[in-house]
Amino acid sequence: MKSENTTYERYQRQMILKEFGEAGQQKLSQSKVLVIGAGGLGCPALQYLAAAGVGTIGIVDDDIVAISNLHRQPLYSTFDIGFSKAATAKSHLTKLNPDIQLIAYNERLTTQNALTIIEKFDIIIDGTDNFASRYLVNDACVLLNKILVYGAVSQFEGQVAVFNYQNRNGDAAVNYRDLFPTPLKDGEILNCAEAGVLGILPGIIGTMLANETIKLITGIGKPLINTLLTYNALNNRMYEISLSANAITQSLIPNNKAAFEAMNYEWLCSSGNARFEIDIATFNQLQNLPLVKIIDVRELNEQPLPTGFDFTKIPLSQIKEQAASIKDETVILFCQSGKRSLQAAEWLFDKFGESKKIYSLKGGILNWINHSSTQ
Amino acid sequence: MKVNILLFGQLTDITGEDSFVMEDIFDTDSMAIFLQKNYPALINTKYLIAVDKKIIATNTLLPDNCTVALLPPFSGG
Numbered sequence: 386m387k388s389e390n391t392t393y394e395r396y397q398r399q400m401i402l403k404e405f406g407e408a409g410q411q412k413l414s415q416s417k418v419l420v421i422g423a424g425g426l427g428c429p430a431l432q433y434l435a436a437a438g439v440g441t442i443g444i445v446d447d448d449i450v451a452i453s454n455l456h457r458q459p460l461y462s463t464f465d466i467g468f469s470k471a472a473t474a475k476s477h478l479t480k481l482n483p484d485i486q487l488i489a490y491n492e493r494l495t496t497q498n499a500l501t502i503i504e505k506f507d508i509i510i511d512g513t514d515n516f517a518s519r520y521l522v523n524d525a526c527v528l529l530n531k532i533l534v535y536g537a538v539s540q541f542e543g544q545v546a547v548f549n550y551q552n553r554n555g556d557a558a559v560n561y562r563d564l565f566p567t568p569l570k571d572g573e574i575l576n577c578a579e580a581g582v583l584g585i586l587p588g589i590i591g592t593m594l595a596n597e598t599i600k601l602i603t604g605i606g607k608p609l610i611n612t613l614l615t616y617n618a619l620n621n622r623m624y625e626i627s628l629s630a631n632a633i634t635q636s637l638i639p640n641n642k643a644a645f646e647a648m649n650y651e652w653l654c655s656s657g658n659a660r661f662e663i664d665i666a667t668f669n670q671l672q673n674l675p676l677v678k679i680i681d682v683r684e685l686n687e688q689p690l691p692t693g694f695d696f697t698k699i700p701l702s703q704i705k706e707q708a709a710s711i712k713d714e715t716v717i718l719f720c721q722s723g724k725r726s727l728q729a730a731e732w733l734f735d736k737f738g739e740s741k742k743i744y745s746l747k748g749g750i751l752n753w754i755n756h757s758s759t760q
Numbered sequence: 761m762k763v764n765i766l767l768f769g770q771l772t773d774i775t776g777e778d779s780f781v782m783e784d785i786f787d788t789d790s791m792a793i794f795l796q797k798n799y800p801a802l803i804n805t806k807y808l809i810a811v812d813k814k815i816i817a818t819n820t821l822l823p824d825n826c827t828v829a830l831l832p833p834f835s836g837g
C-alpha cells in the first residue's frame with residue numbers, strides 16, 4: 386500500500402535538499418520520460434530515474450538480454466538471458482519502485498511508430514547504439530519539439546548533451562544534426578561490438594543522462610543545454626564545448642509527419658555499396674514509379690541495350706557535368722557490370738545528398754538481361 | 761603562432777596521441793589539409809571542430825595559442 390508516509394520516506398534524502406524539496410519531488414512524479422534503448426546507457430538511466438520517482442517511464446527496446454550485455458547492463462541478471470529487455474527492465478524496476486508507472490515497448494523504434502510513442506512523453510533519452518536510430522530519434526524530437534537528452538560511448542570515452550531545448554532567450558535550439566548534419570554510415574565508426582567498451586563507462590554516462598533529466602525536470606543546476614560534454618574514463622578528463630545551430634540543419638530534417646515516415650534512416654546510415662545498390666527485383670519495382678530517371682552510364686556505343694523500360698544515356702565521363710540536368714527525385718544508374726554505376730551513384734550523392742534517392746543496379750545490365758531471359 | 765590540437769575518441773588511434781602543438785597554421789581549413797597530409801586516414805573520418813571550446817561550421821581564423829578540439833561522433837550505447 387502506498388501512503389504519503391512511505392512516499393516521503395522513499396524520497397526523503399533528496400527532498401531535504403533545499404534546492405529540490407517537496408516541489409522537486411512533485412515535478413518528478415508528474416513527469417514522463419522515455420528511454421530509447423535499454424542497453425548500456427539505458428539501464429543505469431532507468432534505474433536512477435525509477436528510484437528518483439519519475440512518475441511515468443517508457444522503455445523502448447526490441448532486443449533480448451544476451452550474456453555479452455551483462456558486463457555493462459547490470460540491471461539484468463544471468464537468469465534474464467534470452468528474455469525481452471523492455472519487459473525484463475520493467476519487471477526489475479517495478480520491484481525497485483512500485484509507485485511509478487512503467488510502460489514497456491518491446492519493439493524497434495521506426496519511422497512508423499516513433500512519433501506516436503515519443504509524443505506521449507516530456508523528455509526523451511537517446512540510449513541507442515547505432516546512427517540510424519540516433520538520427521531517427523533526433524529528427525522525431527525536432528519535429529515534435531521534445532527535449533532530447535543525448536548520450537553515446539566509444540571505448541573509454543562518452544558524450545552527453547541536451548538538445549532541442551528552447552530557452553527563454555529565444556536562441557535557436559541545437560540538435561544532433563548541428564554537430565553532424567548528415568547521417569554517418571555505421572561502418573565509418575565502429576560500434577561497441579566491434580570497438581569494445583569498458584563496462585563501467587556507459588554506467589557513468591547513463592547516470593549522467595539521468596542526472597541531466599532530473600535537473601531539467603526540477604529546474605535545478607545547469608543542464609548541458611547546447612553543450613557537448615566529453616568524458617574520458619582513463620584520465621578523467623572532461624571537455625565541454627558550446628554548440629550553436631547550423632543554418633543548413635533545418636533543411637535536412639523532415640518538417641512534417643508524412644516526410645518523416647517516408648525517411649529511410651537505415652539506408653542513409655548503411656555503409657559502402659549497400660547504400661546505393663539495388664537488386665533486380667527492386668530495380669523492376671522502382672522503374673514503374675513516377676519521377677524516376679533511369680540512366681545508362683556506359684559509353685554511348687556500348688551494347689547490349691535493354692528493352693522494356695525508358696532510360697537516358699549519360700556516360701560516366703560526363704555525369705558530373707550533366708548532373709544539374711537531372712531533375713527527377715529518384716535516379717537509378719546502370720552500366721555493364723554495376724561498377725561504373727556505383728561510382729556514378731557516389732558522385733551524384735556527393736552533389737545531391739539526401740535530396741534525391743540514388744540507386745545503382747547491382748550486377749549491371751548484363752545480369753539483368755540474363756535474369757530477364759530466364760524468366 | 762602556435763595552435764594546440766586536442767583529439768578525441770578513435771581519432772587518437774589515427775594520430776597516435778591525444779594532443780600536440782602545430783606551428784604557423786592560420787585557419788581551420790589549412791589545419792585540416794595539413795592533418796590529412798600527415799594522417800591520410802583522417803580524409804575519410806568525420807569529426808566536428810571546436811575552436812576555444814566553441815563549435816565552428818565554416819573556415820575560422822585561429823588566434824595565437826588557441827586550442828582546437830577535433831571530436832568524432834560516437835554511436836555506442
